[in-house]
Amino acid sequence: xxxxxxxxxxxxxxxxxxxxxxxxxxxxxxxxxxxxxxxxxxxxxxxxxxxxxxxxxxxxxxxxxxxxxxxx
Numbered sequence: 001x002x003x004x005x006x007x008x009x010x011x012x013x014x015x016x017x018x019x020x021x022x023x024x025x026x027x028x029x030x031x032x033x034x035x036x037x038x039x040x041x042x043x044x045x046x047x048x049x050x051x052x053x054x055x056x057x058x059x060x061x062x063x064x065x066x067x068x069x070x071x072x
Contacts, residue, residue: 015062015065015066015070015071016066018058018062019059019062019063019066022055022058022059022062023055023059025051025054025055025058026052026055026056026059029048029049029051029052029055030048030052032044032048033045033048033049033052036048
């Protein structure tokens, strides 16, 4: 007697999760930069703004991949 197992599902990309995480990082770091600059912590504000730029590029890249129709 052999057990029949259905074939495993194909692996899927986690683009949607990555898009949400990039959006969260964009909002979180933007608020952090605003708060740091209001508190006259310029170095911390600049660091947050650098992270905002990274999140923005990541968000745009993932959105482009999703628009092309990649799974996820």
